Amino acid sequence: MISGLFRRAAFAVSAGLIVLSLSSVSGQVPDVPIRMHAFAVNMSNNLSGANAVLEITVDRWSSAAERGKLLDTVPKGQDALLSALQKQSVKGRIRIPGWTGPDPNNYRLGWDLRYTWHEPLPEGGERMVIGTDRYMSMWEVRNQPRTTDYPFTLMQIEFPKEGTGQGKMMPFTMIDFDKKKNAMVLENYGSQPVNLNNITVEKKK
Numbered sequence: 001m002i003s004g005l006f007r008r009a010a011f012a013v014s015a016g017l018i019v020l021s022l023s024s025v026s027g028q029v030p031d032v033p034i035r036m037h038a039f040a041v042n043m044s045n046n047l048s049g050a051n052a053v054l055e056i057t058v059d060r061w062s063s064a065a066e067r068g069k070l071l072d073t074v075p076k077g078q079d080a081l082l083s084a085l086q087k088q089s090v091k092g093r094i095r096i097p098g099w100t101g102p103d104p105n106n107y108r109l110g111w112d113l114r115y116t117w118h119e120p121l122p123e124g125g126e127r128m129v130i131g132t133d134r135y136m137s138m139w140e141v142r143n144q145p146r147t148t149d150y151p152f153t154l155m156q157i158e159f160p161k162e163g164t165g166q167g168k169m170m171p172f173t174m175i176d177f178d179k180k181k182n183a184m185v186l187e188n189y190g191s192q193p194v195n196l197n198n199i200t201v202e203k204k205k
Contacts, residue, residue, distance in 0.1 A: 029159050032204075033057065034204050035055065035204040036056040036201045037056075037200050043195065052096045061118055062088070062116050070088070078151070082151050115132065117129045124160070131152060146189075147189060153171050153173065155169045164199055166199060168196060172188065173186055174189070
């Protein structure tokens with residue numbers, strides 16, 4: 001099922017891990033709403049070397065109940081999870097404001113974010129996990145290439161107590177469930193995730 005163009009992500013999330021600590025986080029991240037800018041570099045086997053500045057806004061965090069509902073849906077399969085995610089309220093937005101030229105994928109306008117989770121890092125600072133259903137162009141929907149099997153976009157961002165943040169983005173993600181390990185497994189389309197470098201954060205006005 002996985003050819004040389006596809007790589008199984010090197011991490012899995014326990015399906016039973018529904019609620020994490022929501023204690024106040026330390027570091028430089030202000031209360032929502034916030035706006036982040038990240039320099040994205042794609043070193044994958046497809047579009048290697050492509051880069052852009054992403055703008056990510058978070059207007060509110062997902063609640064523990066919302067997180068739990070999504071995780072409870074994972075064992076039911078990817079289609080069920082996608083449907084549940086699409087029913088979540090909008091939490092923010094991601095876009096490429098400097099995009100130029102034709103824009104069939106709405107990079108300049110961007111896409112709504114449906115899942116925004118945060119937690120404190122053990123050494124101080126904050127970790128964010130952000131996800132949404134991936135926008136598909138009319139061409140992709142009509143022709144059904146292999147990418148349609150990867151309907152999610154996921155990001156993990158870490159902010160230290162001081163300095164800029166770093167992270168990874170999986171723009172095309174398949175979410176599977178390993179019944180033997182009782183774990184959610186992520187598969188990335190491409191040889192490696194996109195690097196998110198020099199991430200800055202500010203209060204959204």
